[in-house]
Amino acid sequence: MNVRNITFALAAALSIAACTPKSGMDKYIDDLLSRMTLEQKIGQLNLHSAPGFISAEKVTEEDENAKLLRQGLLGGIYGSGDPELLRQCQEIALSSGAGIPLIFGMDVIHGHETVFPVPLALSTSWNPELVERMARISAKEAAATGINWVFSPMVDICRDARWGRIVEGGGEDPYLGGELAKAYIHGYQGYDDKYDTDEVLACVKHYALYGAALAGRDYNSVFLSRQEAMNGYMDPYKAAAEAGAASYMSSFNEFEGIPASMNEWLMDDVLRKAWGFGGFIVSDATAIAEEVNHGIGDLQEVSARSLQAGLDMDMNSDGYIGTLKKSLEKGRITEADIDRACRRILEAKYKLGLFEDPFRYFSKDRYAAEVYSEENRAAAREMARECQVLLKNNGILPLPASARVAVVGPLAKNAMAMTGTWALSSRRNESITLWQGISEVVDASYAEGSWLFKDAHLEENVRYGLYKAFVPGFQIPPIHPVSQEAMIAEAVAKARRSDVVIACVGEVPNLNGEGSSRVDISLPDAQQELLKALKATGKPVVMVLVTGRPLTLVWEDKAMDAILNVWSPGTEGGHAVADVLFGKANPSAKLTTTFPRSVGQLPLYYNHKNTGRPHPDTADYKKFVSCYIDEINAPLYPFGYGLSYTSFTYSDLRLSASEMPMDGSVTASVTVTNTGSCAGDEIVQLYIHDIYATSTRPVKELKGFQKVHIAAGQSVQVDFTLTAEDLSFYNHDLEWVCEPGDFEIMIGSSSRDVQGTTLRVQ
Ligand code: NOJ
Numbered sequence: 001m002n003v004r005n006i007t008f009a010l011a012a013a014l015s016i017a018a019c020t021p022k023s024g025m026d027k028y029i030d031d032l033l034s035r036m037t038l039e040q041k042i043g044q045l046n047l048h049s050a051p052g053f054i055s056a057e058k059v060t061e062e063d064e065n066a067k068l069l070r071q072g073l074l075g076g077i078y079g080s081g082d083p084e085l086l087r088q089c090q091e092i093a094l095s096s097g098a099g100i101p102l103i104f105g106m107d108v109i110h111g112h113e114t115v116f117p118v119p120l121a122l123s124t125s126w127n128p129e130l131v132e133r134m135a136r137i138s139a140k141e142a143a144a145t146g147i148n149w150v151f152s153p154m155v156d157i158c159r160d161a162r163w164g165r166i167v168e169g170g171g172e173d174p175y176l177g178g179e180l181a182k183a184y185i186h187g188y189q190g191y192d193d194k195y196d197t198d199e200v201l202a203c204v205k206h207y208a209l210y211g212a213a214l215a216g217r218d219y220n221s222v223f224l225s226r227q228e229a230m231n232g233y234m235d236p237y238k239a240a241a242e243a244g245a246a247s248y249m250s251s252f253n254e255f256e257g258i259p260a261s262m263n264e265w266l267m268d269d270v271l272r273k274a275w276g277f278g279g280f281i282v283s284d285a286t287a288i289a290e291e292v293n294h295g296i297g298d299l300q301e302v303s304a305r306s307l308q309a310g311l312d313m314d315m316n317s318d319g320y321i322g323t324l325k326k327s328l329e330k331g332r333i334t335e336a337d338i339d340r341a342c343r344r345i346l347e348a349k350y351k352l353g354l355f356e357d358p359f360r361y362f363s364k365d366r367y368a369a370e371v372y373s374e375e376n377r378a379a380a381r382e383m384a385r386e387c388q389v390l391l392k393n394n395g396i397l398p399l400p401a402s403a404r405v406a407v408v409g410p411l412a413k414n415a416m417a418m419t420g421t422w423a424l425s426s427r428r429n430e431s432i433t434l435w436q437g438i439s440e441v442v443d444a445s446y447a448e449g450s451w452l453f454k455d456a457h458l459e460e461n462v463r464y465g466l467y468k469a470f471v472p473g474f475q476i477p478p479i480h481p482v483s484q485e486a487m488i489a490e491a492v493a494k495a496r497r498s499d500v501v502i503a504c505v506g507e508v509p510n511l512n513g514e515g516s517s518r519v520d521i522s523l524p525d526a527q528q529e530l531l532k533a534l535k536a537t538g539k540p541v542v543m544v545l546v547t548g549r550p551l552t553l554v555w556e557d558k559a560m561d562a563i564l565n566v567w568s569p570g571t572e573g574g575h576a577v578a579d580v581l582f583g584k585a586n587p588s589a590k591l592t593t594t595f596p597r598s599v600g601q602l603p604l605y606y607n608h609k610n611t612g613r614p615h616p617d618t619a620d621y622k623k624f625v626s627c628y629i630d631e632i633n634a635p636l637y638p639f640g641y642g643l644s645y646t647s648f649t650y651s652d653l654r655l656s657a658s659e660m661p662m663d664g665s666v667t668a669s670v671t672v673t674n675t676g677s678c679a680g681d682e683i684v685q686l687y688i689h690d691i692y693a694t695s696t697r698p699v700k701e702l703k704g705f706q707k708v709h710i711a712a713g714q715s716v717q718v719d720f721t722l723t724a725e726d727l728s729f730y731n732h733d734l735e736w737v738c739e740p741g742d743f744e745i746m747i748g749s750s751s752r753d754v755q756g757t758t759l760r761v762q
Pocket of ligand 1: 107
């Protein structure tokens with residue numbers, strides 16, 4: 001059925017719904033709307049960031065938001081985790097205008113006060129239950145402070161590691177992204193649309209295709225065909241809608257020449273009509289006003305178009321409160337357009353129970369008992385253990401607790417590097433550092449070892465860019481106060497007096513995340529210099545990599561004895577990393593993004609097309625085939641890759657039948673054996689390849705995965721059931737089809753290491 005047909009099917013279902021008696025909610029909102037003035041309705045469509053977003057000031061008489069609140073011109077506030085401030089705002093809202101309670105949003109992305117690994121790291125667990133548990137705890141913590149709407153999950157598929165926001169998503173694969181999206185939604189919202197006081201509305205972002213920003217430059221244009229968008233990017237947004245996501249945030253980018261925040265095809269045709277989404281859509285911050293820069297029209301025009309395209313709430317542009325009334329007077333929009341958007345926002349408030357008790361989300365008791373509790377921090381530690389990817393190990397890991405260790409590197413004592421990006425409400429400076437975690441286990445010495453970057457200007461921007469953007473008059477502390485030579489000399493001396501060096505290097509949070517795109521994704525130069533000096537000592541070097549994106553690590557892969565990619569592991573990061581380094585936990589995470597060999601290979605992703613002139617991944621250069629003169633096609637570490645302290649072999653791949661009727665199913669099975677000496681978890685991956693189709697298809701597509709625990713020396717059989725649904729795709733006419741013919745079915749330990757067999761579908 002193509003998107004148009006789905007639309008018709010849904011329209012039929014809706015007309016049945018229209019004949020059914022009105023629910024209590026509908027009656028309540030009909031009544032409310034009939035009593036609201038036009039200004040009050042438009043006010044509901046307005047969302048502002050909280051006063052004191054950075055400085056934590058309280059609401060004051062002069063505060064712009066407080067003035068709007070008194071006039072009933074705000075539907076919600078976001079960006080504050082301060083219960084007192086939120087309570088004050090709610091009181092003002094209730095005593096003004098139509099007395100409608102505010103909704104309180106917040107960027108709770110990977111935890112609230114207790115912080116979990118960054119989302120990209122969470123995805124490398126390939127464990128939807130872990131993600132759901134993380135979201136559940138985040139919801140509980142956020143809800144206890146009065147927040148009832150979180151701006152998560154971010155489900156943008158990204159194939160280009162230059163984009164700083166790759167850290168906020170679930171990687172490059174739409175199937176895995178979809179499984180994780182559902183887990184986030186259920187964790188935040190529960191399983192129905194009645195919210196307990198520890199459940200909050202999720203906001204799926206950024207709708208849509210924001211992760212396909214050209215050249216990885218944030219906010220850049222997106223050029224994709226509808227077919228490529230539907231096949232390669234849209235699954236997670238769809239899965240979230242099917243899981244009952246309550247709201248979506250429109251993205252900054254354009255698609256097909258129309259900014260996403262006024263893109264009717266994306267918001268209305270696909271999200272609402274084809275997928276049946278019934279909640280509300282909020283713009284990203286100032287996205288409506290930015291449509292003026294996109295070159296569509298003045299604020300009045302872009303606001304009218306956004307509303308009509310299905311965008312309900314305006315975040316921070318003041319386009320709706322500033323212009324919709326005028327547009328209505330001029331006949332550019334109708335009152336029904338405003339009512340429709342207002343109704344959707346009121347419905348969300350109704351479902352949250354705010355009309356019954358606007359303060360139901362505030363609880364000092366729950367705050368004291370549940371926020372940043374020992375239990376939550378223990379969960380953060382447990383999860384962080386499961387989100388570390390062992391990229392290389394020549395046998396040195398795990399380290400014995402008797403080792404004399406030199407802990408060096410500018411990220412060793414950096415709590416923020418553990419906390420990671422987008423952790424606005426976190427106790428960011430309390431996160432357990434790598435140094436703390438390691439030195440609790442072994443006899444260790446410490447040296448900072450190097451600057452972040454040799455270029456002082458770059459270092460200044462990375463360290464203080466955020467303050468420079470937000471804090472007027474911010475005084476920048478001296479950059480590079482101690483010479484790089486002196487720092488390296490100290491580290492080398494400490495390395496020489498130890499058995500092993502743990503080098504803690506990588507990206508500080510401001511080097512990834514929003515507005516942090518990079519053209520060079522290698523390890524920062526000053527830190528590379530440190531690694532080279534450490535290597536020259538002849539001591540074994542274990543590199544603990546803190547990062548929010550894939551980096552190019554060709555030299556490091558050759559030179560280091562082990563590389564453990566810990567991402568930004570959260571509140572309990574240092575402990576969890578030490579657990580893995582010293583063998584208390586066996587690493588099991590696998591990459592969800594390809595690590596290129598060179599930035600010039602980007603975008604690089606495992607589920608690419610074959611081209612008419614394919615060239616084997618590791619083969620040397622050849623003229624007139626699809627390759628580079630100066631680099632092989634292969635990535636350094638492929639999608640799905642990650643090592644363990646034990647080893648696994650795959651054997652006996654088999655299908656329950658070699659042919660499958662369109663309406664049938666087959667089981668693909670494989671035996672996985674733990675051939676090492678300790679128990680371990682293995683993420684078993686199933687890929688398909690549609691050999692001939694009416695449109696070109698990727699060389700591999702993930703369609704199933706299972707994480708299995710296997711004791712040393714034991715084998716397990718892993719089964720996957722396949723139906724035509726798993727073999728379907730959007731064809732050139734955007735019809736969702738499974739075409740008869742042969743499919744390769746592959747199972748293995750990564751997208752690079754698979755065994756395959758053929759299935760005929762008829
Ligand atoms: C802009 C970001 O793109 C979005 O992810 C975030 O939720 C909003 N700002 C609100 O902070």
